Amino acid sequence: MELGALRAKQLELASSVIREDRFDTDPPRLIAGADVGFEQGGEVTRAAIVLLKYPELTLMEYQIARIPTTMPYIPGFLSFREYPALLRAWEQLSHKPDLIFVDGHGISHPRRLGVASHFGLLVDTPTIGVAKKRLCGKFDDLPDAPGEAVPLLDKGEQLAWVWRSKKRCNPLFISTGHRVGLDTSLSWVQRCMKGYRLPEPTRWADAVASGRPAFMRLAEIPR
DNA sequence: GCGACAG
């Protein structure tokens, strides 16, 4: 499919994204972290989804799915490259989460459909976008103190919070994915911090997705 | 036309 068609699809899907809180369970009891990585020089797409209990933030389950890569990386079209593997990992979960932290942007996207929003729509579950870099929009200088936040603005609307999660670390871009308000998104991320730059769900998903041995040993599920 | 550009 050419980009023109994908762009049209994004605009269509973006109109269905819900930017307000619509949790099935409030507060969420199970929070997931989702991340995607690549192997074999990019020929294989590897998705990881971890399930953490809230508020304990302890790992309950994780699933990894590997499928042939179908699309190259094109800024603005990341979700089409990543969602197939994410859906596969999603199907493998023995329990579904009440909220998902997705690595990447939600509505802070040129057409308001980053991977967090796209995936949230596909599985009809609340999602929050947790990105490490800006894709679009502008923001003022962020004070050095941890906890500081400034809005990410584009065409007159706030698309995300640029939030300093930790001292001397680059800020995170927190946005609505689907069925979670912007401010609520930031507050849930803040409630899932444990002293690192990334919130626990995305931190575990990152670790599992990149198969880091130090983490895999600790990833034994207690039962 | 020029620069920017999630993972």
Added chain:
DNA sequence: ATCTTGTCGC
């Protein structure tokens, strides 16, 4: 994203 060890700074 991924290729990759040590190293400088807080």
